[in-house]
Amino acid sequence: MNAYTIPFNRIELSALPQVGGKNASLGEMFNKLSPLGIEVPDGFAVTVESYRSFLLQNQLKETLQQLLDTIDRESLSNLPKVAAQCRTLITNAHLPEEVKTEIINAYRLLAADKNNLPVAVRSSATAEDLPTASFAGQHDSFLNVRGEENLLNAVQQCYVSLFNDRAIKYRIDNGFDHMQVGLSVGVQYMVRSDEGCAGVIFTIDPESGFENVIYITGAWGLGENVVQGAVNPDEFWVFKPTLAQGKNGLISRKKGEKKHRMVYDETGESGRPVKTVETPLNKSTAWILSDPEVLQLAKWSCEIEKHYRVPMDIEWGKDGISNKIYILQARPETVHSQKTHGEVYTYKLKEKGRVICTGKAVGKKIISGRACIIHSLSEAHKLQQGDILVADITNPDWNSLLRKAVSIVTNKGGRTSHASIVARELGIAAIVGTGNATQVISDGQIITVANTEGDEGHVLEGNIPFEMVTTDLSKVPETETTPLFILADPDRAFELSHYPAKGVGLLRMEFIINNSILIHPMALVQFDQLPEGPVKNTIAQMTAGYNSKTEYFVQQLAEAIAKVAAAFHPNQVILRMSDFKTNEYASLVGGQYYEPKEENPMIGFRGASRYYDRRYLPGFGLECEAVLKVRNEMGLTNVKVMIPFCRTVEEAKKVLQTMESFGLKRGENGLEVYVMVEIPSNVILADQFAQLFDGFSIGSNDLTQLTLGLDRDSDIVSHLFDENNEAVTILIAQAIAAAKKAGIKIGLCGQAPSDFPEFSQFLVEQGIDSISFTPDSLIKGIENISKAEWKRRESNNGLVKQEQWEGNNLLTAAAKNEGTD
Template sequence: MTASSDHLRWFENIGLEDLPLAGGKNASLGEMYRTLTTQGILVPNGFVLTTYAYRDALQAAGAWPKLHGFLDHIDTTDVTLLRKQSAKARQVVYDATGTDNLRHLVAVAYRSLEEEYGEEIAVAVRSSATSEDLPNASFAGQHESYLNISGAENIFDACRHCFASLFTDRAIVYRVNNNFNHFKVSLSVGVMKLVRSDRAASGVTFTLDTESGFRDVVLTTGAYGLGENIVQGVVNPDEFYVHKPTFRQGYRAVLRRVLGKKRLTMILAKKNIDGATTKNEPTPTDMQKRFCLTDDEVLLLADHALLAEDHYSRHAGRHMPLDIEWAKDGDDGKIYIVQARPETVASRKMAAMLETYSLHEKGTVLTHGRAVGEKISTGIVRVISTHDDLALFRPGEVLVAPSTNPDWEAVMKTAAAIVTDHGARTCHAAIIARELGVPGVVGTETGTQVLKSGQRVTVSCAAGEIGTVYEGEIPFEVTRIDADRLPHPRTPIMVNLGNPELAFHTAMMPSGGVGLARIEFIISEYIGIHPMALAHPERLAIADRQRVAEITEGSPSPSEYFVRTLSEGVGTIAAAFYPKPVIVRLSDFKTNEYAALIGGTAFEPQEANPMIGFRGASRYAHAAYADGFALECAALARTRGAMGLTNIIVMIPFCRRVEEAELVVATMKQNGLVRGRDGLEIYMMCEIPNNVIQMDAFAKEFDGFSIGSNDLTQLTLGVDRDSEIVAFDFDERDKGMLEMLRLAVAGAKRNGRKVGICGEAPANYPDIASYLVTLHIDSISVNPSSLLRTMGVVHEAELRG
């Protein structure tokens, strides 16, 4: 290994304090190589041509006056002029950095790498600016990188192109937009051993959720081949979440995973006529259907990410979320960390102002994909197929493209929204949309086909992970509330939540936890198959059996598909609010709703009145559903056990009689959910008049109660709330209902049991919220959209006494 100098440093001689010398990217690489490899993190070795090398070369060549002439007072909105002047600037830098001294330094250093890794070892040559990877500026993708370069002269040429890339169109625009002086920014070049992820996989790991800013998870994205496909948004990668608090406690489980399509794999190639050293090939179909990482590899990456985050946070003196690039080597099977930088967008979302967007109505869906951000916007579509189409774009339009690249950023910053065919949350389009604070919908697959230039659309990212493009202009509302001025009632205000995609965002609102997590949403939207059809696929008709086999392909068994999917959905909600209580209600589909699931007609009877038929607790020990209920129990047992999410409370719905309660609790015990074990509490929905009348008897079987005001009102008043003819008689404020609420709360407290309410009555009617406060109810749970309003109502009621 050669000695370090002002112009060349090895990774072992660089740290975070050397940012002026090595730039953000290379300073971070040196920091990891120097400090974290001793903790088991693998970082490829390499060296850096320093910013001194860059500045001294330009000074010696007299390049500065020329660069000023090209760039002083440049109008970055004039795309043609920008392209012309930036090309001239790059040529000046390329010529200036071709010195014999730098050529010699690179040749000697490369020989040292060959001694360590083998002759003609391929390397990655990467730019690193002094303004790059800062906590307040990412500069992601602004400067060039080159992969699969070997031979001293080729490496030196790549280094010169990297130096010159300080003046790409996109880098110039970015500096202007962020008020960085072109001539106070310097660039270094890192040369490191190339990880052969072209034969395996690569991706990005974040130490927070990139959409909500939620900090208690590690998010890993990955795809086969080299990582450029993910950054460029060419592929939809796999996604994996790990929950930090329980992981640190020793629980080793993937919280949630999403299978990406991964249709292309970027591999290395011999240098072609265009100078490219990589190429894309179609990913085999069987590989697309498999995750690119094993659970053990995901957990290893989470471990490395937390080690790195802890180290960087100690260095910064504050919590420092990270954006980490990783690569798996197909030759040795090991995972390497090839970059770590501060995450600069989502980590700033812990602001005092709470902002929520909501559509007033729904419209015709044109396309949908992965949502970026949580906003809504309307505008005229402009389809951009090539760089030349950018000249047609007008500020305030919705940019629609197959994918985007950094050269487009001057235009992207004026867009009302961004929609792409390809990409996921770590692609270029997503990064820029997030940074600009505009809604983005990426990975639609059909956006450029179904959306037409001149068409007015509404782009909504306010409904979780799925972003939707609607036809026309749909009215929407923006609510902004100063979190510091929110009232804080003594009575815990909880949320009703069944959609895991909304969990992280909702958890960042002030609440006492989840008062009702319905698993029906996960079963219908994520699984889509009747639980009994997964427990007994042999009973299905051939067509349904084939559909089940297709959906569950890749799982060890259909039953395991259900258990894993449900446990990950419930686990996501529980992790988002951990350690606050999350009350998970077991399934309460009616027979007609169950029959609508794949395979459902083979197991469901036809009932004249499903509302008061075979539903809730009556199903759980019944032969017609017992095996399906066993899968529900297995999923919740896994979430509390393997995942460590013991904040989950299990709740039984629509339990008619005390004997039925005893049977259900015993059945749960047989299926691994034992009341009292590991602190497990079992609640009952109080939604049938008999629940109130026999509260003392039910209290012996359950640890708490949650009043379901909808069904309790319906059954108390004998009103079908879905009937247009008599629905006007459905009123939770009826004196008889108020007395029923009083008896329920009093009965629970008489028996030393917790009692809350999980209907919308307190949100819809402030007088009911005030009444419940006078009863000293233990909690009130409402939909997220009603949370802040209910907090105010309850706080005022408490002040009145």
């Protein structure tokens, strides 16, 4: 084995002391995972021994140590000066001849007959890519390096990068001895992703820590733009359990703008081997990967995670010339893999604020502070401890600066960008990819960063009051009555999966349509018949990139449902089919062409009555198609369907027949169909409804308003709205009794069980199977259930003791009587 270079095919993880963490991992994958079909570009490692020899022959070790010892470890005020002196020493030194010879020979062997083979030259430290310290981005990499002299120079520049300000500070922060950390260099065949695409993969959701998904992100061109956060990338989530079953595990995707891409600079005009150019419109609006390619990467990622036995952070690239996909790097994920979810923090704004800009939310937190706009490190002195840093983009050179900030807001970047990764490591909130933060936020302005609404974060004007509640999940009691969620925002599903809910009792389809799809389903079905004008143009723009207008609806809806179903798998997710009122449907894009004007939409053309009516029938067909996609294609059979506002038994039969005509048949592939109990007729004829459905869900809001004959949207009579009214509770008790008699499940969705402990006690006493809560009410709701169940047990124990006492007295009396007879 050569002392100064080792080919990848002779490297395994055990070689980490000789070749550093990155190269050890590459060699391990090249040797152990290539047989599984995982493509890893070939290459070789310039060993740590080469670096040691370089220091020795240039007599640098003692001088470097003396310089590093002068750093003020408290203030780090002289770090830039000391680091610059170290880099000058390394730059002015010379590679030993024997090291140069071995590197050139290894390069020629890798290149075979190709002159000036382009290679990627990457630093690989011995303290790098460890489960507790990744060193990601601390040292430099060089892309599209061609020719022997350029390669030797790139290797030496990797040595120089070991003494970047950020790398020195990282070693100080993590307790590594500067001179004990060795540097190897990886020289790897350059995948032509400049002509294709590249990005980053996490085998765990990087935002929530949800472990059952593969998160894939990427953009056109070389992957550096994605890693640095210079571009807003495409995002894909793949569900591991159904992927392993051979199903289509691609459960969600989001298209990024991808305005720029990094490519080779063949002209040399930029002075660098690579340059950034604008992405053509036809590419920026297209997905970077096909579905089969996404699934292939996901399968490879699962194999890599299985091999390393820890969540992984992976870089990938697609060669645009050969169309082959490669794994370029893999390292342990170091943020969520070190955490537990025993304690959760819930943030809530006390007031509304004016939204200045929005972007991707990193960290579910709220924080206020002074905005400090930083354009470059030359302005670093402006940032004070406790400021909110606002920038176009950040990079690893900013690491020491970022530690002063309480939050980060950037124009560019995605969830795997540098700013996002640093924010997670520091435990602070960030909003990335706003597009315009540095333009719309004023330097010195007081702002609030609010990351409480799913994937989207909001920068608000002023210091907005908020509250934070800490909950120790280990202390939340177990209950016999099943606690479930009421959900409207699928983007919160992964985060909420850590909470003690046993599934979802109500997933509101209409909220998904309103927040994500935005277009009236019938306007998509009948797009060609729409009049020419702004509405039709808007729909055309929104559905660009889809094979058809209806595919846009089905795919968007299916992926939103699937995200929730995956988060709580294998527990049940009860999906309520659309329950918009006509006035709400009319507000969707194109809705004005299809919705009648009603005096009281609350009791008009809504729920079940729409599904079989010719005016909405094709739209309901799209809803059914989306559910079929989730259950049959994606394999998420934990999704159940629920029919709202079903007025009569005859209507129930029509709806079930209509569903079956669209391929959604009750009982097929285990499909269960529930019905909402929210109309007095549902209770009065509960025994008949029970013969048609697998379960009931009491909608206490509608049942209350229809029992008391009031419009809950009316302020005038709102004071009469009361779920505890005896007329309402009698109907609820009757519904529960009817479900028990029929042997089907029954739950309740509503706010009352968390607001009123006595209402929870009433439901528990009636024997209800489940109660569903909004996320902010879940913990309080579980506590109310637990107290109610404790009271019931105490009451039952009292009855048992009473019966035992009475029984003993009866026996005594009987014995006395027997004795006297």
